[in-house]
Amino acid sequence: MDKLEYKNIIKKLKSIVTKVGDMFGETMIGKFLGKNKQVLLIRSMISNNIRQYGMIFALIVIMIFFNYQTGGVSLYPLNISNILLQNAHILILAVGMLIVILTGNIDLSVGSVAAFVGAIAGIMMIRNDYHWSISVAAALSIGLMAGAWNGFWIAYIKIPAFIVTLGGMLIFRGLTLVVLKGASLGPFPDEFNSISSGFIPDIFGGDGLHILTIVIGILFSLGYIYYAYTGRRKKQKYGFDVAPVWMTVFSSTFIIVALNLFTFTLARYRGFPNVSIILFIVIIIYAFITTKTVIGRHVYAMGGNYEAAKLSGVKTKKVMFLIYVNMGLLAAISGLVYAARLNAAVPKAGNLFELDAIAAAYIGGASASGGVGTVIGAIIGGLVMGVINNGMSLMSLGIDWQQVVKGLVLLLAVWFDIATKNKAK
C-alpha cells in the first residue's frame, strides 16, 4: 500500500470518529436550531460532557451488540446480576484509581494490597475463628495502613509514585505469600461470603419479583427529579441561563427510564446483590466528594498544576497523602469483595487488578497528565470493559481474546478523546 492511500484511510477513519463525536455534539443541534444564546449554552454543555455521552453511547451499542450475538442471553436478569458481581471489585478500585490519576500519579500496588487484605481476612476468620465483623475491621485498617505507607513515601519523601507503588506491589504480594505460606485458605464463614454471593432481603416479600429493589429504583427516581427541579429553581433564582425545559425533561427521563429498567431487570432475578449496594455507596460518596467539596477541588487543582495549587494554599502534601490512604481503603474493600466472591483467600488474588482499574479510568476520560477525569467516567469505563468481558465469555471467547479486545478498546477510547479535543480547538 503506498503512502498516500494509507494517509487517506487514516483521514477517513479520523473523520468517522469525529462524525460520531458530532452526532452528540455541537454541530447537529447548531444546524437544527441556528445560533442563539440558548443554543450556545446547550452546545457548551454538550461539548463539555461529550466524552461522557460518547462512553454511555458506546456502552449501549456494545450491550446491544452482545445481546444480538448471544441471542438475548446477555441481557437476562441473571446475567445483568452477574456483570455486577463480576466487576464490583474492579469498579471500586477504579474510583480510587481515578482520584490518584487526577493528581497525575498512579498506584500499581492496589492488586497486591487487595490480595494481602484478603489473606489477612482469611487468616483471621478461617484459621483463628475471629468474628467476621472484627476481621473486616482489621482488614480495612490494614488497607489504610498500606495506603499510608505508599502515601508517606510519595507525599512527604517525594519519591515518584510509580516507584513507590511498584515497590508496594512487590512488598504486599510478597507479604501475601508469606502469611498464606503459599497456599489457599477457604471457605469463609457464610456471613462473610454473602457480601459477594448474597442479595438484599425483600422486606415486602415479593414473589418472583423483588419489590424492594423496584422501590429503591423509584425512590431514587423521585430523588433525582427533586434534585433536578431544585437545581433549576436555584439557578433561575440567581438569574442564570438554564437549559430549556424540554432538555431537562428529556435527560431526566432518559436517566429515570434507564435506572428503572435496570432495577426492574434485577428485580426479576433476585434483586440487588449485596455487593452492588457497597458499590453504589462508594460511587455516590466519591462522585460527591470530587465534584462538590473543597477537597475535591483541591485534588483537581493539584493535578492541573501542583506548584500553583501549593502557592494557592492547597495543602498539597497532606492531600496527596490522604489520596493514597483512601486508595488503600478502597483496595481493601475491593480485596474483601473479591475474597468473598472466590470464597477463599488465595495468594494470586488481585493479579493485574491495578491495570484494569487504570484502564477503566483512562477509558472513562481521565488524562494521564492529571487534572482531568470523573468518577462516573471511570465507572462507565470499567463497565465497558466488564460488559465486553462478559459478552465475549458468553460467546465462548476466552481470556486470551478478551485481553486483545480490552487493549484495543483502551486505545480507541483515548483516540476518540484526542480526536474530539483536536476538533474543539
Place this chain on the structure above:
Amino acid sequence: MNEYILEMRNITKEFPGVKALDNVNIKVKKGEIHALVGENGAGKSTLMNVLSGVYPYGNYSGDIYYNGEICKFNGIKSSEKKGIGIIHQELALIMYLSIAENIFLGNERSTRGIIDWDKTRSKTVELLKRVGLNENPGTLIKDIGVGKQQLVEIAKSLSKNIDLLILDEPTSALNEEDSQNLLNLIVELKSHGVTSIIISHKLNEIEQISDSITILRDGKTIESLDMVKDKVDEDRIIKSMVGRELTDLFPKRNAKIGETILEVKNWNIDHPMYERKILNDININVKSGEVVGIAGLMGAGRTEFAMSIFGKSYGKNIEGEMFLHGKKVDFKNISQAIKHGLAYVTEDRKNLGLILINDIKRNVTLSNLDRVRQGIIIDENKEIVEVEEQVKSLTIKCSSILQKTKNLSGGNQQKVVLSKWMFTNPEVLILDEPTRGIDVGAKYEIYTIINQLAEAGKAVIVISSELSEVIGMSDRIYVMSEGNITGELDKSEATQEEIMKLIVSEKVGVSS
C-alpha cells in the same frame, strides 16, 4: 523584486466564542524592524502563530505572501524552511540540556544519525558570538539567567538560516540592562539583512528601534505607520492602541498612611538546595494605606524574600521575626499566611499562578473556597455570581468565566491571577512584577486597583524591575541588591539615578 518580504492579507481566525483576528492586514518591508503592538488580547500572538504555522493553513482564512509567493504553512517546520523563525512569549528551552544541545535540538548536526559533537560545538561558538553571548556551549540552560536564555533562543533561530525573525515580547522577563543588549542585537541583525517583527508592551523600546509599526485593536488592524515619516512617538501609539488619550501613566491617589501592618525584622534565608545565603538581615515594614516598592535587578532576592514571608514557600533555614499589627507571627505554611491576610501575586503566572487547564472560575476561587462554601459543599451558583463580579470589576476579556485560562491572552491571565488574590480579601498584598507583559491600558487599570486597595487601608508591596513603575506607584521604596537592602527612599527623593546608584553601590562594595 518586491520591497515587502511579508504581506498578510485579510487574516481572520476564530476560536470558539471569540474572533481573535478579523480581517487583519500587515506588510513588512525587507530588512526593517517592524513593531506589532496592541492591548492584551488584541490578537498579536495569534497573528504570529498564524504566520509561523502554529495554526496551520485551513485553520484561518486569508493569505500569506512571503517574498511575493503565496504560502500555506502546515506547521512550524514548514515556515522555518522558508526562513521564518519565531520566539514565543514563553521560552521553549530545555533546562537540563546544554546550550549547544538546545540550539540544535531537532536540527542536529549529524552524519547518519550520529551526532557530530565537534561540528555542533564549533557552530554553537560561532552562533553565540553572533548574538554576543559569552558562554561555554556545554553550559546547562538552567544555569544561565533569563536574559541569556533569550539570546540562546535567538541563536537557535539563527541556526536555521532565517531571514524573518519574530519576537513575541522578548524583553518582558528581562531587566533593563539585558533588554538593552537584546535590542542592540536586533539592530545588529538588521544590518546583516535579518528582518524582525517585534511584539512588545514596552513602548519606549519600540520607539527606540523600530522602523515601522502596526497597531491592532480587538483583532483588527487599526493602522500601519512609518516611525520616521509619520513622526510616531509613545503618545501617538497609546492613542491608537487604546482608542483614546491616556494623559497619566499612573493614576493619582491620596495616600492616607496609617499604622504599621507588616513588619519583618532581621530576615535571613538560605538557598533551598545549596549552602548559599540568599537574604541578609532584611528589615522592612509596610503601613496601612501605603504602597511600598522594592526595586532591584533580577536576582536581587526580591521574589525569594516575598515567597519566604508568604508561608515559607521558599528557602531553608529561615531566620528572623515577623509582626502583623505588632503581634509576632510565624506562618508554618501558605494556607496559614493566607488566613492571616497575606497574598502573593507571583511573577510567573503560567507555572506558579494559574492552573492553565482549569477555567477562570476555578482559578479565581481556589485560594479562598471558604468564601463560596456551605458546610462541606461548594455552592456553585454563588461561585458563579462572585466570579462574574470579579471578572467585571477587573474587565477581564473572556468568552465566559468557563473559558480555560490557557486560552486567555497574557494580560488577561495576569488579571485572573490578580483577581484570585483579591478574592481572598488580603490585608497585605505582595505583587511581584504585576504588569509584566501587560499593555498600557491594562497597566493603568492594575495601578488603579492597587490604589483602591491602598485607599481601602491595605498594605501593598510592589516588586518591580521597571524603575518608572516603582517610582510612579510607591510611597516609599526599598532598594535591594544581592540579598541586601541597600537603601530606603521616600517618594520625594526617589529618582531613577538615585535608585540605580543604590543598586550598584552594593556591588561596588563587594568587589572592592
